Amino acid sequence: MSDEQARFWSKVIKGPDPADCWIWTGAIGDDGYGRFWTTPATGEQKMIRAHRYALALVHGGLEAIEACEACHLCDNPICVRAENGEGSHVYVGTRETNMADRASRGRHNRQAAAEFFRFESKKERAPKARALRDLVIDRGYDREAIKALLLGLSRDQATLF
Template identity: 45%
Template sequence: MDSVELERFMDKVRKGPLEEDCWIWVGAISDDGYGRFSIRRDGRERMVRPQRLLFEHVTGRTLSPDVKLLHSCDVPICVHVTDGYGSHLFEGDDSMNMRDREQKRRSGRTHVGRRGLSRQELAARSRDLRKLILTVGWDREAISAVLNGVSPDQPRLFDWP
């Protein structure tokens, strides 16, 4: 990625205030809830996953198509990549992805938070998160509510001072 493309890319990323926070992609989002970014290579424009592009840029490694990038944070539009400790994305394969899914109970058998969401629901959740970040900014409580499928106008059991 050249400096112009990197600047255009980073313009679509909102980092949380803490070092360990997600870096939320606020650009285009696919129908599966993951980000999309347009690049030009060999005179042709194509769409890529932003997390893969940034991972390759930061680590200097080219990912083959069979390599999956797994999210430790389980936020599909997170692009928090570092070359080492603190990265929210790590390389895996299909079996690692399935194990991670089972361990985190995202197998579709349960409907708690992001778990068991359909493709359309996951896309809607990602778009809601993007809209929140763009309109409100980084609000940890509001982000948590969106990620857990809680409506902002839902009554709360307790109001903390």
């Protein structure tokens, strides 16, 4: 594993169950997605969304997915669970497949993260993504605390949606 990859994985907290998201704990942009900085061969730093970087690790590098979209099955913008096989939450697609997938799932996605982020603008999604990240940093992958946050049930915090 390269130093860059080790730096990436040091910012990820994986849920313990097979269906859990892997939460990005690094920087989050104003669009609600995780951000990771790479240093390509040019020597200049380049920002890439964290879920895209995770997908590139699975598919042979950033060049291999350059013309593709990184699609989320879980609708959680800070999930970086990209794997080969059925457990993956992030997969390679086109703009068309991404939009068709989003439309086809509608309200049928039962993951709490989907309801938390689904109908938000990018500007509204960013503070929620940061709240989820901060919770996971503070408490680790605490499923009940995450569920309470996603559903707006925390006593010490106002509803987030």
